[in-house]
Amino acid sequence: MPRQRGVSIKNERELGLMREAGRINALALAAAIAAVRPGVTTADLDAAAAEVLRKHGAKSAFKGYPGPYPFPAVTTICLNEELVHGIPGKRRLQEGEIVSIDCGAIVEGFVGDSAMTVAVGEVKADAQRIIDVTLRSLLDGIEKMRVGKRSGDVSAAIQACVENNGFQVVREYTGHGIGRLMHEDPQVPNYGKEGTGMTLRAGMTIALEPMVMAGNPETSVEDDRWTVISSDRMLTAHFEHTVAVTPNGPLVLTALDDKALDAIGLTRYNRFFAGRLHETAQ
Ligand code: MG
Numbered sequence: 001m002p003r004q005r006g007v008s009i010k011n012e013r014e015l016g017l018m019r020e021a022g023r024i025n026a027l028a029l030a031a032a033i034a035a036v037r038p039g040v041t042t043a044d045l046d047a048a049a050a051e052v053l054r055k056h057g058a059k060s061a062f063k064g065y066p067g068p069y070p071f072p073a074v075t076t077i078c079l080n081e082e083l084v085h086g087i088p089g090k091r092r093l094q095e096g097e098i099v100s101i102d103c104g105a106i107v108e109g110f111v112g113d114s115a116m117t118v119a120v121g122e123v124k125a126d127a128q129r130i131i132d133v134t135l136r137s138l139l140d141g142i143e144k145m146r147v148g149k150r151s152g153d154v155s156a157a158i159q160a161c162v163e164n165n166g167f168q169v170v171r172e173y174t175g176h177g178i179g180r181l182m183h184e185d186p187q188v189p190n191y192g193k194e195g196t197g198m199t200l201r202a203g204m205t206i207a208l209e210p211m212v213m214a215g216n217p218e219t220s221v222e223d224d225r226w227t228v229i230s231s232d233r234m235l236t237a238h239f240e241h242t243v244a245v246t247p248n249g250p251l252v253l254t255a256l257d258d259k260a261l262d263a264i265g266l267t268r269y270n271r272f273f274a275g276r277l278h279e280t281a282q
């Protein structure tokens, strides 16, 4: 995938545009999440996100994205053992499944990128646990997104949370710098060592995205040549926020304010959508 060389540092104006891209992306993702229930198709969820992007005059960062063939939708949607890059279609959600939705928006030339995994109706405890741990690992990583920290500090925090809870992180896919392009430098893997990697500076914007496996961390690609699954077909989960490093600490760009959260009414997912780092209850 195209990756800009070097790291782009955003000024105040550019961060404002990134924030707007992130906000609209969050609204699109929230619309898709709000539509999750048994019986709806993954194409229905994609349509809900597409409508929000259209209403705000945002372009999709995903549709047409180069790969084995141009990506055909505005979201990637993955069920159960599917990890990333799933193509929305006719498949209907069933009670007890888990679904991961990833969305990318372009607003005035800047990209927002965020993803989350949720339960379809009631799920077994092990399915809920991989969701909860993956979100917590994202929030632990965000907490390290501070001036003077190293990218390895972020990676190590994500890895520690995941592995201390008995899960595995994926090696082949990573978090990434983001700005005018969806994928810029640096790569921020979900594993690493403290005190290594790039030193974080104010104005850096990075999409952190823990991809977590219940079993073996190896992945395979399905016959559609896009959908990545766990090779052992055990459950996976994926959360992502676009985050800026600022002198005042991490700023979650793909978060929503209280008013937007109230309007959406997804209160049980507020911890994710608000980008809140310090709450124990979800
Ligand atoms: Mg994404």
Ligand code: MG
Pocket (backbone or CB within 6 Å): 113, 175, 176, 207, 209, 240
């Ligand atoms: Mg991403």
